[in-house]
Amino acid sequence: MLTGAGSDRKVVPMAPRREARATELQIQIDDVYACLGQCAGCVLTPEERKTMSADMSEETLDLAIERLREHAATSGPLKRVNLTFGIADHLLIGVDYMRHIHALGSSVIEAGNPSDRAHSAVFFTTSLVGKPQSVIAMLRETRSRLESDVPFIPLVVLDGRLIKAAKFGPMWREMVLAAKELFGKVDLSTNLSTDAVGCMSPEELATFAARNGFDEVTVNWAPTMRNASGTLGDTAAIAKWLLEFDQLAEKRHSLTTSFRPVIARTIDSIMCGDGHAPSLVNAVEQIVPETIRKSIEIDHLGYLLPKFEAIGDITHADRHGLAPLGNIRDGSIASIIDKAMPRILSKIIGIHAQGACSTCRHSAVCAGTGFHVATHVARRSGRSQVFAEESCPHVAFPVIDRIAAEMMAVEATAERGTLWAAC
Numbered sequence: 001m002l003t004g005a006g007s008d009r010k011v012v013p014m015a016p017r018r019e020a021r022a023t024e025l026q027i028q029i030d031d032v033y034a035c036l037g038q039c040a041g042c043v044l045t046p047e048e049r050k051t052m053s054a055d056m057s058e059e060t061l062d063l064a065i066e067r068l069r070e071h072a073a074t075s076g077p078l079k080r081v082n083l084t085f086g087i088a089d090h091l092l093i094g095v096d097y098m099r100h101i102h103a104l105g106s107s108v109i110e111a112g113n114p115s116d117r118a119h120s121a122v123f124f125t126t127s128l129v130g131k132p133q134s135v136i137a138m139l140r141e142t143r144s145r146l147e148s149d150v151p152f153i154p155l156v157v158l159d160g161r162l163i164k165a166a167k168f169g170p171m172w173r174e175m176v177l178a179a180k181e182l183f184g185k186v187d188l189s190t191n192l193s194t195d196a197v198g199c200m201s202p203e204e205l206a207t208f209a210a211r212n213g214f215d216e217v218t219v220n221w222a223p224t225m226r227n228a229s230g231t232l233g234d235t236a237a238i239a240k241w242l243l244e245f246d247q248l249a250e251k252r253h254s255l256t257t258s259f260r261p262v263i264a265r266t267i268d269s270i271m272c273g274d275g276h277a278p279s280l281v282n283a284v285e286q287i288v289p290e291t292i293r294k295s296i297e298i299d300h301l302g303y304l305l306p307k308f309e310a311i312g313d314i315t316h317a318d319r320h321g322l323a324p325l326g327n328i329r330d331g332s333i334a335s336i337i338d339k340a341m342p343r344i345l346s347k348i349i350g351i352h353a354q355g356a357c358s359t360c361r362h363s364a365v366c367a368g369t370g371f372h373v374a375t376h377v378a379r380r381s382g383r384s385q386v387f388a389e390e391s392c393p394h395v396a397f398p399v400i401d402r403i404a405a406e407m408m409a410v411e412a413t414a415e416r417g418t419l420w421a422a423c
């Protein structure tokens with residue numbers, strides 16, 4: 001599997017404060033599940049990955065594009081529109097298909113008329129698995145047949161267990177550098193699991209990314225009902241890994257994480273003027289509706305899913321034990337979202353009103369991101385029973401706690417500076 005249920009692809013960092021109306025539209029279409037990889041933290045099942053053709057029918061893809069064009073055209077004004085074709089290896093489907101999805105994706109971006117065209121792109125997931133000569137030849141042919149100048153950016157997913165394989169490194173480097181030269185940019189994504197954090201240290205991933213010319217690294221942690229034993233098996237180890245990776249990224253300007261900006265932005269946007277965090281209900285009502293309008297995913301059957309950001313992207317889908325917003329056959333995307341909104345908000349509030357979350361000091365921040373999906377999976381799969389009732393069921397608390405503490409320390413220093421200057 002190549003990406004979580006949709007990774008946070010941003011061609012440029014988002015503004016630090018969440019705007020009342022988000023100016024970026026993020027879309028993912030889950031059209032391909034075929035993959036030769038076996039990442040333990042994959043949201044796809046082994047059976048899903050076995051296919052060798054696109055999973056989304058032509059009719060569903062056409063309808064998805066029609067609905068998305070309409071949604072993009074009516075969501076403005078937009079600064080950026082980014083559309084990812086996920087979840088697995090599009091190179092396995094062939095050059096004709098790649099050319100086709102680029103043309104379709106470009107039409108959605110055109111419809112959104114984003115002001116920042118240079119940072120609006122169509123992404124496609126791939127594992128870059130295969131003989132370097134044939135993979136590079138396919139990439140070259142794809143690039144030469146693109147019909148519009150909308151960027152087409154490979155999102156390459158790395159199985160953490162392969163990072164130390166002697167043969168794998170040089171072969172990958174050759175393919176990654178060729179892809180970078182052809183498409184101008186390559187993003188790296190990896191799926192976290194107990195296995196992956198045991199095989200690949202944060203330092204090793206950072207070094208691998210730098211050595212192989214990746215511009216961005218997105219870490220996905222996406223528990224599903226099927227992968228719960230791998231993703232929720234040792235959450236203490238995964239949290240430790242994330243905190244170390246975050247610290248590395250803070251030190252190295254060449255490395256960014258997607259989860260720190262998401263959590264920092266959420267803290268920033270929900271803090272009241274008096275410095276106190278708002279209630280859980282207020283935070284959800286303030287943040288989630290706009291997130292859902294500007295961040296959506298459509299699965300291979302046409303189900304419309306809200307795409308949240310926690311550690312990478314995560315959705316409300318059957319595989320996470322949660323109901324979708326609706327199906328694109330039901331009507332326009334805006335009408336499906338409006339109808340489903342009260343149900344989604346009350347689901348998120350309900351998940352945070354139970355167990356350790358009900359008394360957690362970070363519940364409002366947590367609810368403004370997508371951590372509730374992992375909480376739901378932990379409870380439904382029985383994984384939360386291995387934790388004490390008063391403990392966070394997964395990685396959210398330590399990660400939010402660290403980022404919140406650092407933000408408060410910076411704020412306190414700034415306040416001291418202001419007082420000192422006023423003396």
Ligand code: SF4
Pocket residue numbers: 352356357358360361362363364366367371375391392393394396397400
């Ligand atoms: S940080 Fe953990 S305990 Fe707190 S609300 Fe989130 S999931 Fe629940």
